[in-house]
Amino acid sequence: MLTRYFHTFSDSSYSPFPCREGGRGVRFYLEFESRVANISILPKMKKIIIGVMGPGSGATSTDLKNAYKLGQLIAQESWVLLTGGRNMGVMDAASRGAKSVNGLTIGILPGDNLDGMSEAVDIPIVTNMGNSRNNINVLSSDVVIACGMGVGTASEVALAIKNNKRVILLSSNSESQAFFVSLSPETVFVVDSPESAIEVLKNWV
Amino acid sequence: MLTRYFHTFSDSSYSPFPCREGGRGVRFYLEFESRVANISILPKMKKIIIGVMGPGSGATSTDLKNAYKLGQLIAQESWVLLTGGRNMGVMDAASRGAKSVNGLTIGILPGDNLDGMSEAVDIPIVTNMGNSRNNINVLSSDVVIACGMGVGTASEVALAIKNNKRVILLSSNSESQAFFVSLSPETVFVVDSPESAIEVLKNWV
Amino acid sequence: MLTRYFHTFSDSSYSPFPCREGGRGVRFYLEFESRVANISILPKMKKIIIGVMGPGSGATSTDLKNAYKLGQLIAQESWVLLTGGRNMGVMDAASRGAKSVNGLTIGILPGDNLDGMSEAVDIPIVTNMGNSRNNINVLSSDVVIACGMGVGTASEVALAIKNNKRVILLSSNSESQAFFVSLSPETVFVVDSPESAIEVLKNWV
């Protein structure tokens, strides 16, 4: 079933910047283009930011192992890792993976202070917004990877699609794959390993 | 398939205040209890607020008809209707239905002013939070009804479950039913008509 | 000193819709105009909402007395009262005043549930945004009245000015009057009684 959703760089019909509803995809593409065009004149400093979302207390051991590996691979590409910042589950494991290879980690925290923050977060953004911060998580990520699935993660995947971000689903169950791919077949991608997620990402960023 | 998910008041195993993860369901129940107990001493003014969520521009004609009817039925119970407040789709139709029988309507707007507000909104709450306002929509509703399905609605259903709110799905497709019921079988209910939604609501509020 | 800031309807230079930075004041005026022009065709339902902001635990007895009276007077004009919704200080006193004459009260709550809500709130909006909800308080109010002064109130007055809302300062000290009037002399008004605040409001809404 995976092959139905898995878009690879060898796919001849692959479009690096799919455009949903005409507008934003095109602008996104132009921004990337102009960044390259202008780079000798005025380099933009913006780093590539990859968001890894996933369950906290409900994460499985597979989710944790995948998240740690994702964090490592993202950092090795010199991308910045963004998570929900808490000291549990996928957020913590991905951040620890990134730090194990000296990556840079951002944590978008739900509370009004640093309580419960993962020790592997370099830059905590303290929102005091609870689950409303989920929208910030996805808006601030160039691409969103959902590692495992839970209700919080489901809200993030839905918000990512709503904001026209591309989403990669890793170790998600069949119900969630069927649901999210039905919502947005062109921007939701299903992969079966952290390495595959990175391969997909490399075509975009 | 609906009967598998449809909990009615005649269901002998029906629990009016299902408790997820022990804590908040119980507290919610106690709050309701104390409200009744204290009513002769110090009446709380809080009105019952029913949130109706659903697609904007992507709403089907069935969604719109159901939303209008839901608005009417909610207002006839003297409950307050809460929507995302915009002048399109399910938000607008539900608000118009409620106003057609002199109900009170709240609209939680995404922008920083009244542009694009449904004319059937009495009380606009201007958030300037875009889709982050979806969390406010569900937190402010005693129960959430999803009328149709789209990406924004999906985020609201997920956030409602996350916040331990009960959710009623109306005219949703099979993928969304399967997904959300798998996420939280005890707090997600599937119905097939506005009238059934009201019957379910009457057991709770 | 008050006469320097106190703009009354008899002031010949008084402009009912002062325009800051060209744009929004004019648009606001046109919206009001078009509402009147269209009223026989399609009445907008939106109610007039007056926000009363002020200290919680730090409120003085004068602040509380003024807030209660403001709530009464606002409700007697059939306007809706909006506050921060908590069961203390100016928020609670204003809401109780409005309910004493059967007004309608909205409370924009900082937490993720109804804990700590004033019993005089009809419609709680549950934001889970802490002090970030202060921006919602002022955006959702047609006019903001600051009754007393504290750090939270100061943030609301500043955000109200930023969002081009008119602000009335009641029982504020000389430092706050001097500061906020210096920030925006054309949209900040100083009054010395709840009755004066209502007189000023009547010229606008």
Added chain:
Amino acid sequence: MLTRYFHTFSDSSYSPFPCREGGRGVRFYLEFESRVANISILPKMKKIIIGVMGPGSGATSTDLKNAYKLGQLIAQESWVLLTGGRNMGVMDAASRGAKSVNGLTIGILPGDNLDGMSEAVDIPIVTNMGNSRNNINVLSSDVVIACGMGVGTASEVALAIKNNKRVILLSSNSESQAFFVSLSPETVFVVDSPESAIEVLKNWV
């Protein structure tokens, strides 16, 4: 007049962690202590983040010069700079100053995309919250420096005090100094140069 508010490290009564209302100041101190104590066992990665707030389009040439210098000095201490992220005024100047010496810069953006971002921002946090993001700005900063004054800056200073953050006012006018020092004499500090601001900061972080 400055000497009345200017707390320097040579001030014998100087307390590095002033405690407002008993609770949070003490906890903050203990967190710092425990971080030092634990550093050989499990180093926390969190970087020191200094927020520089100030006017956008209304910034004076003095504000801009001070902001650029602040950015440089902050980066030279290996602290991270946090601003509102836009390509104008104090936000832009401070970010450019930090990048001129290879600092790391965070921008908390008000919109839902990167439009209008300063080119000197490394890590944009995309909030889609408009001025509500001001609360995130101050919550995410270990200390807040206001460089110049405007209505947005005033809201940030008030929110910083509300959240028990220490605030340094630079090149502010006498009305704003008098007002904010009256609100919180123990956590608001007035300085007259970027270098003085850094001297004060060094005693805290």
